[in-house]
Amino acid sequence: MASADNRGVVYRGAGKVAVEDIAFPELALGNRKCEHGVILKVLTTNICGSDQHMVRGRTTAPEGLVLGHEITGEVIECGRDVEFVKQGDVVSVPFNVACGRCRNCRRGDTHICLNVNPARPGGAYGYVDMGGWVGGQAEYVMVPYADFQLLVFPDREQAMEKILDLTMLTDIFPTGFHGCLTAGVQPGSTVYIAGAGPVGLAAAASARLLGAACVIVGDMKPQRLEQARSFGCEPLDLRQDASMPELIESILGVPEVDAAVDAVGFEANCHGHNHAHEQPATVLNAAMEITQAGGRVGIPGLYVTEDPGASSEDAKHGNLSMKFGLGWAKAMSFHTGQTPAMRYQRQLMQAVLHGRVEIGKAVNATPISLEQAPKGYADFDSGVAKKFVIDPHGILNT
Known part of the structure; x- marks a missing residue:
């Protein structure tokens, strides 16, 4: 041509x-x-x-x-x-x-x-x-x-x-689906999706397609939470001052889910009154807290080896303060990488x-x-x- x-x-x-x-x-x-x-x-x-x-x-x-x-x-x-x-x-x-x-x-x-x-x-x-x-x-x-x-x-x-x-x-559809599949979502699962951006919403739709019983979607943007609600998900406003297990319990009656998906990645913020403060590992740490022992966390959210805009020297080189001991103690599995x-x-x-x-x-x-x-x-x-x-x-x- x-x-x-x-x-x-x-x-x-x-x-x-x-x-x-x-x-x-x-x-x-x-x-x-x-x-x-x-x-x-x-x-x-x-x-x-x-x-x-x-x-x-x-x-x-x-x-x-x-x-x-x-x-x-x-x-x-x-x-x-x-x-x-x-x-x-x-x-x-x-x-x-x-x-x-x-x-x-x-x-x-x-x-x-x-x-x-x-x-x-x-x-x-x-x-x-x-x-x-x-x-x-x-x-x-x-x-x-x-x-x-x-x-x-x-x-x-x-x-x-x-x-x-x-x-x-x-x-985003394969990415959301991959996040749910690697997290072990199956019929009857309770699932927490961190982030109601497009990948998080795609993950939530994927969890429902896979037969999840309850799909909780956490975010700090009311518009995005309403979008999650629009197709049958349970929105969770992360600006609330409560622990993640308490927030999950307020919806499920128990403080844990069967599976969790990180659709946020390295630009994550704290939840609660410090929600404007960036803390890159906050989603991963929350996922370890609220996912059942022996459970899995799918991580389609992006993490990078070099982040020149990070707030700490460690984070600038992709080094995060994860509670890895908690994940080890709970015998959890983490699935990372591109889809x-x-x-x-x-x-x-x-x-x-x-x-x-x-x-x-x-x-x-x-x-x-x-x-x-x-x-x-x-x-x-x-x-x-x-x-x-x-x-x-x-x-x-x-």
């Missing part, structure tokens, strides 16, 4: 993003042809809480990075070696870049692929320290290893009707297409135009109960 215009959302330093002209993608990896890749016309691309960590200046992200790892698009060009994905297919892109050939990918651990990032296992589009892949908050983007990575929607018309649900398959999104995408797609879950409604999917992205970042940072879906080509009439 001939060169064409492209615009994308670019990180320009702490607190700053801009929509700028960027290069039209090519089927290339450095100086060599990428014959296993495709070029997508981006149909939807979402703003993620992980993006916000970078935009707040809480990572070592370089200026000029094109953001965005939640990508749904239409294939407009295929490399020579792409056999099964076709031009015109509408596809979901798992946020993990993965080769499909290394030992980790072969066992399904696509979140720690060994071949897509020279710095460490695991790659992602438009993210710091994740291999330098160009992000998808843009009009067009290149996706490598297309036959392995892409989930093709079976019916284009049906996909477009449910696009605000299906756009969540790239990251292998591909592992869950097909099943969750089928749940959406067959009406088992309305994930777009649960997270309050809110379309915006590409030019509105900077305002979307600012609004998301203020704590609104919305999941912003960027619509670069106006297909949703934003």
Whole structure:
């Protein structure tokens, strides 16, 4: 395909993003042809809480990075070696870049692929320290290893009707589901979800999909708590001055849950009257307090190795004051790391297409135009109960 215009959302330093002209993608990896890749016309691309960590200046992200790892698009060009994905297919892109050939990918651990990032296992589009892949908050983007990575929607018309649900398959729905599954959520479970941002709400919807009896969602933003209530969860206002076991007991009648999910990550605040004070390990410590002995904690919330904006020297290097002895004494299990999104995408797609879950409604999917992205970042940072879906080509009439 001939060169064409492209615009994308670019990180320009702490607190700053801009929509700028960027290069039209090519089927290339450095100086060599990428014959296993495709070029997508981006149909939807979402703003993620992980993006916000970078935009707040809480990572070592370089200026000029094109953001965005939640990508749904239409294939407009295929490399020579792409056999099964076709031009015109509408596809979901798992946020993990993965080769499909290394030992980790072969066992399904696509979140720690060994071949897509020279710095460490695991790659992602438009993210710091994740291999330098160009992000998808843009009009067009290149996706490598297309036959392995892409989930093709079976019916284009049906996909477009449910696009605000299906756009969540790239990251937050699999991430929330993974958090619940690794926490041991099952039919009849009582579950505590820390955080009512989009990933927390996706985790709460996932817990209900898995058959949980009671899903408690803790947050400090009334709007977000009401969003959790809107699809059957028990909201828990963490601004209250009571211990976490007391707060849980006020809902369940007992001070513990069967499973807990940390959907907050390293920018966590204290609960109670000190709720404006940052304390990175507070969610993990609370989870250890309120989860049954022998229970599990799923940790899809992001933790980083370098946090230049942290309030303590230890936290700047990812060192947290965890009550690990408590976790050991209670024989608890912790599951960390990026989610292998591909592992869950097909099943969750089928749940959406067959009406088992309305994930777009649960997270309050809110379309915006590409030019509105900077305002979307600012609004998301203020704590609104919305999941912003960027619509670069106006297909949703934003």
